[in-house]
Amino acid sequence: MQFAVSATPDSPLASNSALAKSIRVLFLFIAILALAGMVVSAVSLQRHYAKSASAFCDFGERFNCDIVNRSEYSTVMGIPVAAIGVAGYGVLFALATFYRTRMQTPIRLLATSLAGLLFALYLTYVEGHMLETWCILCLSSLVLITLITVLAGVVKLRAGSRV
Numbered sequence: 125m126q127f128a129v130s131a132t133p134d135s136p137l138a139s140n141s142a143l144a145k146s147i148r149v150l151f152l153f154i155a156i157l158a159l160a161g162m163v164v165s166a167v168s169l170q171r172h173y174a175k176s177a178s179a180f181c182d183f184g185e186r187f188n189c190d191i192v193n194r195s196e197y198s199t200v201m202g203i204p205v206a207a208i209g210v211a212g213y214g215v216l217f218a219l220a221t222f223y224r225t226r227m228q229t230p231i232r233l234l235a236t237s238l239a240g241l242l243f244a245l246y247l248t249y250v251e252g253h254m255l256e257t258w259c260i261l262c263l264s265s266l267v268l269i270t271l272i273t274v275l276a277g278v279v280k281l282r283a284g285s286r287v
Contacts, residue, residue: 143282150279151220154233154272158217161268165209168193168261172204181260192259197250205247209265212240216272230280237273244269 171181172193181189192198198205219233244266251258 147279147282148224150275150282151224154220154275154279155217157268157272157275158213158220161213161265161272162210162217164261164265164268165206165213168259168265169204169206169210171261172198172206183260185257187258187260189259189261191257192251192255192262195255197247197254208243212236212243213268216240230276230283234273234276234280237269237276240269241273 168189171189174190177190181187185191193206200208215236216233219229219236223229223232244262247262248266251262
């Protein structure tokens with residue numbers, strides 16, 4: 125997989141190769157974090173449907189992924205929250221790789237990651253105040269989406285008025 129930024133005349137990054145290189149590196153980091161998010165969400169989705177308890181994520185009543193992943197808050201309109209996470213991280217990965225040369229990508233990447241961050245913060249609120257149980261997988265996902273959002277903000281700032 126190549127993480128190159130196109131230098132076509134209508135590309136927003138065509139005139140500054142140092143800028144293009146720094147943005148390319150940021151897209152690479154975002155893609156790696158999005159892949160990690162897909163893995164964390166996929167494990168969480170597996171735990172959502174699992175019948176047995178998970179030992180790796182059970183640290184008592186206060187830290188238990190199974191309690192969170194099987195709670196009444198683990199679905200939205202019948203769709204597991206973890207499946208939404210897999211799809212959301214997939215969109216972020218696609219934006220950071222396959223669509224990275226498009227002029228609208230920085231703003232779309234920032235908007236998508238901000239939506240994901242807000243959703244993750246809501247879910248963290250549910251864990252802490254309604255379920256009173258924390259999920260290590262969910263907290264890991266929160267860290268990943270926070271990092272992606274920060275990097276997407278940097279990409280948007282660096283692309284600046286060109287995008």
